[in-house]
Amino acid sequence: xxxxxxxxxxxxxxxxxxxxxxxxxxxxxxxxxxxxxxxxxxxxxxxxxxxxxxxxxxxxxxxxxxxxxxxxxxxxxxxxxxxxxxxxxxxxxxxxxxxxxxxxxxxxxxxxxxxxxxxxxxxxxxxxxxxxxxxxxxxxxxxxxxxxxxxxxx
Numbered sequence: 545x546x547x548x549x550x551x552x553x554x555x556x557x558x559x560x561x562x563x564x565x566x567x568x569x570x571x572x573x574x575x576x577x578x579x580x581x582x583x584x585x586x587x588x589x590x591x592x593x594x595x596x597x598x599x600x601x602x603x604x605x606x607x608x609x610x611x612x613x614x615x616x617x618x619x620x621x622x623x624x625x626x627x628x629x630x631x632x633x634x635x636x637x638x639x640x641x642x643x644x645x646x647x648x649x650x651x652x653x654x655x656x657x658x659x660x661x662x663x664x665x666x667x668x669x670x671x672x673x674x675x676x677x678x679x680x681x682x683x684x685x686x687x688x689x690x691x692x693x694x695x696x697x698x
Contacts, residue, residue, distance in 0.1 A: 576667040591668035599634025602687020611694040618666035638683040
């Protein structure tokens, strides 16, 4: 009888977790809209499944021209080139975003608390924001999520 009761509570617990927690990621992903039909599979994986590109693989790491960085999915203006810096992490990094460019959520996927940011316009994942040093922010972005538009093409 004891085992039946324990198995019953296990079943109830698993049912609760599967009906409450598992759909959360699915429901959250529904708010993401694919706007750019030309996104590569890797871009879709990063933007929709919150994956990460390999460090030091983005040509935007070396971008030094004046201009703005836009969302590769919807084209929203996200960062000014004035905020870009070389963090040494292997991903394009910025000290600040343009006002209202992103929404954030807490991410525990690696067993630690991180702040994940998503395009406020289309909802796709871009990267994580960290508090480095003296409370300064570092927006660590996947380069595949960004399109750089030089000042002359604005």
